[in-house]
Amino acid sequence: MGVEGIGARVARKEDKRFLTGKGRYTDDMSVPGMKYAVFVRSPHAHAKILKVDATAARGMPGVIGVLDGKQLLADGIGNLICGWMIHSKDGTPMKMGAWRPLAHETVRYVGDAVAIVVADSVAEARDAAEAVVVDYQELPVVIDASTALKAGQPQIHPEAPGNLIFDWQIGDEAATDKAMAAATHVTEVEIHNNRLSPNAMEPRAALGIYDAGDDHYTCYTTSQNPHVARLVMSAFYNVAPENKLRVIAPDVGGGFGSKIYIYPEEIVCLWASKRTGVPVKWTSDRTEAFLTDAHGRDHVSKVKMGFDANNRIIGLKVDTIANLGAYMSLFSSCVPTYLYATLLSGQYDIPAIHANVRTVYTNTAPVDAYRGAGRPEATYLLERTMETAARELGVSPAELRRANFIRSFPHQTPVIMNYDAGDYEASLNAAMQASDWNGFAVRKAEAERRGMKRGIGMSCYIEACGLAPSAAVGSLGAGVGLWESAEVRVNAVGTIEVMTGSHSHGQGHETTFAQLVADRFGVPIDSVNIVHGDTDKVQMGMGTYGSRSGAVGMSAVAKALDKVEAKAKKIAAHLMEADESDIVIENGELKVAGTDKAVPWFQMALAAYTAHNLPAGMEPGLKEGAFYDPSNFTFPAGCYICEVEVDPETGRTKIIQFVAADDFGNIINPMIVEGQVHGGIAQGIGQALLEGVHYDPSGQLLTASYMDYAMPRADDLPSFQVSTSNTPCPGNPLGVKGCGEAGAIGSPPALINAITDAIGNNALTMPATPHKVWAAINAAN
Amino acid sequence: MAKVTMTVNGRQVSGHCDDRTLLVQFIRENLGLTGTHVGCDTTQCGACVIHMDGKSVKSCSILAAQAAGSTITTIEGLAADGELHPVQAAFKANHGLQCGFCTPGMVMTAVDMIRRHQGQLDEATVRAELEGNICRCTGYHNVVKAILAAAAEMGGARVAAE
Numbered sequence: 001m002g003v004e005g006i007g008a009r010v011a012r013k014e015d016k017r018f019l020t021g022k023g024r025y026t027d028d029m030s031v032p033g034m035k036y037a038v039f040v041r042s043p044h045a046h047a048k049i050l051k052v053d054a055t056a057a058r059g060m061p062g063v064i065g066v067l068d069g070k071q072l073l074a075d076g077i078g079n080l081i082c083g084w085m086i087h088s089k090d091g092t093p094m095k096m097g098a099w100r101p102l103a104h105e106t107v108r109y110v111g112d113a114v115a116i117v118v119a120d121s122v123a124e125a126r127d128a129a130e131a132v133v134v135d136y137q138e139l140p141v142v143i144d145a146s147t148a149l150k151a152g153q154p155q156i157h158p159e160a161p162g163n164l165i166f167d168w169q170i171g172d173e174a175a176t177d178k179a180m181a182a183a184t185h186v187t188e189v190e191i192h193n194n195r196l197s198p199n200a201m202e203p204r205a206a207l208g209i210y211d212a213g214d215d216h217y218t219c220y221t222t223s224q225n226p227h228v229a230r231l232v233m234s235a236f237y238n239v240a241p242e243n244k245l246r247v248i249a250p251d252v253g254g255g256f257g258s259k260i261y262i263y264p265e266e267i268v269c270l271w272a273s274k275r276t277g278v279p280v281k282w283t284s285d286r287t288e289a290f291l292t293d294a295h296g297r298d299h300v301s302k303v304k305m306g307f308d309a310n311n312r313i314i315g316l317k318v319d320t321i322a323n324l325g326a327y328m329s330l331f332s333s334c335v336p337t338y339l340y341a342t343l344l345s346g347q348y349d350i351p352a353i354h355a356n357v358r359t360v361y362t363n364t365a366p367v368d369a370y371r372g373a374g375r376p377e378a379t380y381l382l383e384r385t386m387e388t389a390a391r392e393l394g395v396s397p398a399e400l401r402r403a404n405f406i407r408s409f410p411h412q413t414p415v416i417m418n419y420d421a422g423d424y425e426a427s428l429n430a431a432m433q434a435s436d437w438n439g440f441a442v443r444k445a446e447a448e449r450r451g452m453k454r455g456i457g458m459s460c461y462i463e464a465c466g467l468a469p470s471a472a473v474g475s476l477g478a479g480v481g482l483w484e485s486a487e488v489r490v491n492a493v494g495t496i497e498v499m500t501g502s503h504s505h506g507q508g509h510e511t512t513f514a515q516l517v518a519d520r521f522g523v524p525i526d527s528v529n530i531v532h533g534d535t536d537k538v539q540m541g542m543g544t545y546g547s548r549s550g551a552v553g554m555s556a557v558a559k560a561l562d563k564v565e566a567k568a569k570k571i572a573a574h575l576m577e578a579d580e581s582d583i584v585i586e587n588g589e590l591k592v593a594g595t596d597k598a599v600p601w602f603q604m605a606l607a608a609y610t611a612h613n614l615p616a617g618m619e620p621g622l623k624e625g626a627f628y629d630p631s632n633f634t635f636p637a638g639c640y641i642c643e644v645e646v647d648p649e650t651g652r653t654k655i656i657q658f659v660a661a662d663d664f665g666n667i668i669n670p671m672i673v674e675g676q677v678h679g680g681i682a683q684g685i686g687q688a689l690l691e692g693v694h695y696d697p698s699g700q701l702l703t704a705s706y707m708d709y710a711m712p713r714a715d716d717l718p719s720f721q722v723s724t725s726n727t728p729c730p731g732n733p734l735g736v737k738g739c740g741e742a743g744a745i746g747s748p749p750a751l752i753n754a755i756t757d758a759i760g761n762n763a764l765t766m767p768a769t770p771h772k773v774w775a776a777i778n779a780a781n
Numbered sequence: 782m783a784k785v786t787m788t789v790n791g792r793q794v795s796g797h798c799d800d801r802t803l804l805v806q807f808i809r810e811n812l813g814l815t816g817t818h819v820g821c822d823t824t825q826c827g828a829c830v831i832h833m834d835g836k837s838v839k840s841c842s843i844l845a846a847q848a849a850g851s852t853i854t855t856i857e858g859l860a861a862d863g864e865l866h867p868v869q870a871a872f873k874a875n876h877g878l879q880c881g882f883c884t885p886g887m888v889m890t891a892v893d894m895i896r897r898h899q900g901q902l903d904e905a906t907v908r909a910e911l912e913g914n915i916c917r918c919t920g921y922h923n924v925v926k927a928i929l930a931a932a933a934e935m936g937g938a939r940v941a942a943e
Contacts, residue, residue, distance in 0.1 A: 011873050018881025019869040019888060021816015021856035028815035123799060201820045201828060201917050202882040253818075253882025254917050286821040506880030506918045675876045675923060682920030706825035706915065714911035714921040719904065743920075 225543020501541010680743020900936015
């Protein structure tokens, strides 16, 4: 692998700028004449807008302009859309209500944008925004999805009667019902998956720059996928044609899904820049982030799992209601369907599965993908159900899982997915060994002597990553292809630039992608630059989410490297008068195998550009591009075990140990992979123990700051024990599966299984706050 | 508008700002030192931590005018002569950062933490001290490891993580 190649624990190239304050995030950008925007937002969860009066605001100090939704409509800026079409089981298309970037008739959640104020300073813009008078006629509000489906509830969009967006199903209902009827035991549970706020530490921001001379727009934005942003803003929102719109996502301070989507603010800042004639920068404050960043999760499901007399699962039936909030965000429809119900087989060989999913409008912030996106919901449902079943059947949770594992690959599940490789027993065994599972009884007895309740819980997760085969997702309703692009440019002196459509916002691509090149050509990673995040530099790309940058983005790089390698070998063979099939590349040299003949990498590159002595007919230069479209999803999997102690006096849970054993396929940089797992576990523990978005019945967000929304902090968490036992992915050239979401997917059920084991009451919902746990202990007593 | 003068990263600087201007805004907007970040509105996240007269301070929690006459170090002023400070180097070696947004505040907090404890830190103390710095990427595991490693190098830690 070499010291900097594939598999090496290389310290990150990008770290120096972040550690010295030289990172360049969107809010750090400054251009001449730039002014500052503040949005006027609805204080009501549901209301008609009768009038927007900005007369007073326009006269305030420093104000450049105040623009509202009627002006935006008059300029032809389009509605925000959801880019994945789902059909209900009756064949009707999903019922998408209109989402205006600035509402001009109706507001549907607290935080819905109504107007933009542009001023010399943020403070002056804020003062003026306070002076914009909006007359609202309040309407009735519904925030809970199950309630919103009932008769007589407020109607949120005229397009969606009864607030139902779609009523979708997957799997064979008749076969599942038949299996259930034949089951010797049926475990029934109701599963709540709590609503979360993603909370990337960098708040969203946008800088819109309109250049009247060239009739051209530039948008700096906090995006995980700047090319998708350009495509959508051009094709659907009518901001500007693609050739007149440059989107730059510079350093981005975390995403976790929340920065996939194109939000109203970037559209409005671009438009406002043209309208006002000045560059317009908007930066979210944290309360705005809580109000308007797309939330995650918010499912309620009824589950039935049927077993035969040998404790083998013979059927799984799921009925889910998913809250999508006030509007359909960009990928909101695929999260509770194809990213969720297709994973309901988990690691288990289940012959019959049926899932029904209803998605619902409510007067809350839009809900879309958050780290894991559908797969945490599937895993939590399945692994809580397995744990419950093990308790009901009186068998070890580990052995119940073991007895039901899929053991041969490829494996076709009843819910679309075709698992290509895995070894679930290996990760189960690794986690049980690392956690000393068999020694738990002794530790529990010791804890009891101290008056503490000790519990242990596990979760065996699977996820589908490497999104995704374009034709396959197209047939399922996706509005885009999910390939990735790369271009490898070898400069005349042999240094290398790699243009990628993947986007790094913490994942370390500038290092790992360079490791790929170092591994291939034996050049130092310092001679390799990874270029991303700018639509003027990288032709096209689909961005980073769904743990796709390794499996898809790097595969595109590998494919481009194949082409560079082939041409480099031709040039070297010509220079050394050898056969190109005899050329090998090692340690930065192109050598004739079995001889002492060699050409240094830089000399070959120089030859490509001087073009004085190239093979007949060869074009000068050395630059190759590739588009890679995956043939399947990838299937990372693993086993997580959590051990806790609960104080029965206070209900407080202390995590004693957290063990993760993952299968990520081949690994490029183990240090970075471990970091991804740590962060994912912390978010999963956050969901299970601390976090939850709460609206009051009038639709006011109660958890709109870090004083109200419990983010995991250093003293809430233990250090983690992580390891991998890997089966290479057969579906891509690097054998990688993806590691970005696993931690957030696998950890919540392990923790709740541990707490419920400790307290002897299975009725516990996330987040398991001390109050809830204390109440559950007392209810059990 | 008032004129505010202070010493920042060894250089005397002045600027005009509104009375309501926060120190972090003065540092970012007036001085163009954008390494100090704003991650919340409620002094909870710690992305804006700087050193004021040698002590770590959340620069969103005081006015620029209150800092007049003081000596400020921001993340840009920590590395001397292009060499990373031991805490910065430890964060890099231990992968104590991912997206980098909370990192300047984490590093400035860590430097002050190690100074106050004379390098005598253990995992529980580091975790308790980090309560005012929120990171969403790392799960704190490698941040804690990095701070303990830096403390050991700078003053000798009693207990190493892992």
